Amino acid sequence: MKDVEIKKYYREKINELKNHNKLYFEKSSPKISDKEYDEIKKEILDLENKFSFLKSSSSPSNSLGFAPSKNFIKSTHRVKMLSLSNAFGIKDLENFEKKIFNYLNKRIDIEYSVEPKIDGISASLTYKNGLLVMGTSRGDGTTGEVITENLKTINDIPHKITNKDFPKDIDIRGEVFIEKDDFKKLKNDFANPRNAASGSLRQKNPLETKKIPLNFIAYTYGYFESNKIKKQSDFLISLKKWGFKINEHNKVLKTIKDLEIFHKQFENDRFNLKYDVDGLVYKINNLDLQNRLGFTANSPRWAIAHKFSADSAYSIIKDINIQVGRTGALTPVARIKPVNIGGVVVSNATLHNEDEIIRKDIRLGDTVKVERAGDVIPHVVLVDLKKRKKESKKFVFPKKCPCGFDTIKEFNKFTKKYDAVRRCPDRGFECEKIAVEKIKHFISKEALNIDGLGKKVVENFWNLKLIRYPQDIFNLDYAKISKFDGWGDLSVSNLKYSIDQSKKVSLDRFIYSIGIRHIGIENAKLLAEYTKSITNFLNLIKNKKFNEFLNIDGIGETQINSLKKFFENKSNYKIIEKLSSMLNISDLKLNKDGKLLNNTFMFTGKLSNMSRAEAKSLIEENSGSVVSSVNKKLKYLIIGEKPTNRKVQKAKELGIKILSQKEWLNLLN
Numbered sequence: 001m002k003d004v005e006i007k008k009y010y011r012e013k014i015n016e017l018k019n020h021n022k023l024y025f026e027k028s029s030p031k032i033s034d035k036e037y038d039e040i041k042k043e044i045l046d047l048e049n050k051f052s053f054l055k056s057s058s059s060p061s062n063s064l065g066f067a068p069s070k071n072f073i074k075s076t077h078r079v080k081m082l083s084l085s086n087a088f089g090i091k092d093l094e095n096f097e098k099k100i101f102n103y104l105n106k107r108i109d110i111e112y113s114v115e116p117k118i119d120g121i122s123a124s125l126t127y128k129n130g131l132l133v134m135g136t137s138r139g140d141g142t143t144g145e146v147i148t149e150n151l152k153t154i155n156d157i158p159h160k161i162t163n164k165d166f167p168k169d170i171d172i173r174g175e176v177f178i179e180k181d182d183f184k185k186l187k188n189d190f191a192n193p194r195n196a197a198s199g200s201l202r203q204k205n206p207l208e209t210k211k212i213p214l215n216f217i218a219y220t221y222g223y224f225e226s227n228k229i230k231k232q233s234d235f236l237i238s239l240k241k242w243g244f245k246i247n248e249h250n251k252v253l254k255t256i257k258d259l260e261i262f263h264k265q266f267e268n269d270r271f272n273l274k275y276d277v278d279g280l281v282y283k284i285n286n287l288d289l290q291n292r293l294g295f296t297a298n299s300p301r302w303a304i305a306h307k308f309s310a311d312s313a314y315s316i317i318k319d320i321n322i323q324v325g326r327t328g329a330l331t332p333v334a335r336i337k338p339v340n341i342g343g344v345v346v347s348n349a350t351l352h353n354e355d356e357i358i359r360k361d362i363r364l365g366d367t368v369k370v371e372r373a374g375d376v377i378p379h380v381v382l383v384d385l386k387k388r389k390k391e392s393k394k395f396v397f398p399k400k401c402p403c404g405f406d407t408i409k410e411f412n413k414f415t416k417k418y419d420a421v422r423r424c425p426d427r428g429f430e431c432e433k434i435a436v437e438k439i440k441h442f443i444s445k446e447a448l449n450i451d452g453l454g455k456k457v458v459e460n461f462w463n464l465k466l467i468r469y470p471q472d473i474f475n476l477d478y479a480k481i482s483k484f485d486g487w488g489d490l491s492v493s494n495l496k497y498s499i500d501q502s503k504k505v506s507l508d509r510f511i512y513s514i515g516i517r518h519i520g521i522e523n524a525k526l527l528a529e530y531t532k533s534i535t536n537f538l539n540l541i542k543n544k545k546f547n548e549f550l551n552i553d554g555i556g557e558t559q560i561n562s563l564k565k566f567f568e569n570k571s572n573y574k575i576i577e578k579l580s581s582m583l584n585i586s587d588l589k590l591n592k593d594g595k596l597l598n599n600t601f602m603f604t605g606k607l608s609n610m611s612r613a614e615a616k617s618l619i620e621e622n623s624g625s626v627v628s629s630v631n632k633k634l635k636y637l638i639i640g641e642k643p644t645n646r647k648v649q650k651a652k653e654l655g656i657k658i659l660s661q662k663e664w665l666n667l668l669n
């Protein structure tokens with residue numbers, strides 16, 4: 001056959017495959033068997049191997065063109081799936097307990113449920129009247145993907161539970177993972193066991209999932225109708241009775257000292273386990289206490305993951321590059337000779353900042369110790385000075401940002417010291433490096449969560465000049481993109497779908513997505529709760545009423561200054577205005593049927609048996625709000641021990657009702 005004929009035949013096969021992909025992934029109505037489909041794939045791959053001139057972006061050899069469909073139906077979790085904060089040593093554990101004591105405003109003896117932290121993928125299983133009706137991935141914690149059929153292929157997951165005491169309506173949560181030995185057999189396809197579990201769970205075709213030996217271990221619940229169980233350890237026992245697998249190493253322990261001893265022992269023993277474990281999870285065993293403690297923005301106050309210590313290795317620094325972050329921080333990154341650290345090949349390690357390079361005297365060509373723990377970015381710990389070359393010179397940290405602007409070190413008013421971090425001053429979207437990071441932040445999980453548009457794609461589109469500002473994402477030329485290398489009709493339609501989906505966003509997420517320094521998720525939520533709608537938010541900004549935000553408990557001078565600085569730049573305001581006209585930004589869903597609706601409160605003095613934080617969440621759970629200054633808008637001033645006289649005086653002058661802690665709690669029964 002001539003080359004042209006081979007090419008023609010190859011193209012026909014590719015088109016054939018594309019059609020079957022479409023029938024399968026988009027229409028869910030395959031016209032051929034899996035075997036026939038695999039044969040077409042094999043023929044294409046054989047042809048490519050034989051004739052090096054054959055290439056197509058839709059080839060099965062190209063993972064992008066053949067990525068599993070990302071268009072799973074999404075579902076909002078009835079109870080959020082949050083992550084855990086990490087502890088790396090006894091200090092962190094002591095801090096964890098201290099925060100609990102502060103929140104409760106007293107010291108107590110704590111009993112912990114201790115559970116190995118398997119490094120897999122979490123999943124939530126909804127059972128109604130004993131039947132598994134839905135299974136979802138964690139997703140962004142608020143919304144997950146419906147992957148019921150895939151989860152049903154896992155042998156450890158019961159489809160029907162007949163025990164009399166099994167709750168009528170419950171979400172069972174746990175970890176999907178693959179054992180180390182099984183992973184070895186698949187090694188060519190996935191980087192590590194965690195990726196293997198996640199990749200196979202998200203196959204559009206459950207038959208593909210079934211091929212991978214996945215396991216499920218249950219450890220907690222989400223929604224739980226009329227829960228009568230009092231302890232996490234009892235819940236685990238119930239899980240076992242209902243037919244779930246639970247971890248055989250679960251334990252109940254009492255003091256930090258005991259936790260520490262068990263951690264040490266388990267850290268050594270973990271290599272004998274059949275699966276990867278990256279730490280231990282400690283949960284307060286008393287479920288009533290768990291409820292009282294509640295959550296911060298991302299994680300529960302009642303649990304923590306105690307990680308195992310980092311793996312480390314020595315390597316050589318080949319180069320030092322400067323990366324610019326979203327807030328303009330210049331981070332030096334060492335490009336090192338690739339080295340295997342605890343099963344992962346590492347070729348980059350962070351050097352943190354300019355001061356750290358000076359302190360450790362890190363130079364090009366140095367032999368350095370690099371550490372890596374779990375999913376934390378690897379970092380350089382020290383230099384092996386014995387191996388340093390005589391001619392090596394100190395590293396001079398650049399004073400200019402790669403964009404060309406001069407950088408600065410900020411002076412901290414409180415510590416009276418210059419910042420360790422050098423920054424490119426944020427001039428809106430003028431610094432190209434900051435701009436691209438801002439767009440990456442805009443699409444990230446906790447912001448607009450555009451999952452078809454990853455960080456790599458943003459960089460790619462940036463280089464192709466398809467995007468310069470966040471709003472450009474909503475005006476992409478899909479026809480043009482489908483012609484790019486690595487893009488097929490399927491991946492473009494996935495992209496369009498997830499971009500369209502992201503247009504509906506809540507106010508707090510939107511404020512967070514803007515990427516204003518010092519406005520993280522928690523603060524974005526406070527601003528959203530206060531302003532209630534995007535119109536109000538923009539009005540306050542437009543009229544420069546930044547000081548109004550000082551009414552919000554939790555927002556201080558740092559945040560106000562950052563907001564002012566951000567919006568001093570006219571182009572920033574224009575971008576936000578433009579985005580607000582393109583997106584459907586929903587008002588924050590507030591709990592509107594509580595007893596304290598439309599009532600504002602403020603505290604002065606120390607409360608007994610309860611911290612301010614807990615008091616605030618009690619008020620908010622009952623639809624009230626907490627403010628931080630005495631003015632006409634305040635309805636009740638709650639007085640604890642040793643109140644500030646000035647505040648009480650002012651409240652009296654303004655005729656504001658004054659309540660003792662007891663009177664206030666009586667309002668709530």
Ligand code: IVH
Binds near residue numbers: 084122299305
């Ligand atoms: S409890 C809010 N228990 O760790 C409670 N999580 O960083 C969070 N994990 O997404 C879950 N073993 O994937 C819990 N015994 C265990 C766990 C566990 C592993 C994972 C899970 C979760 C992540 C939290």
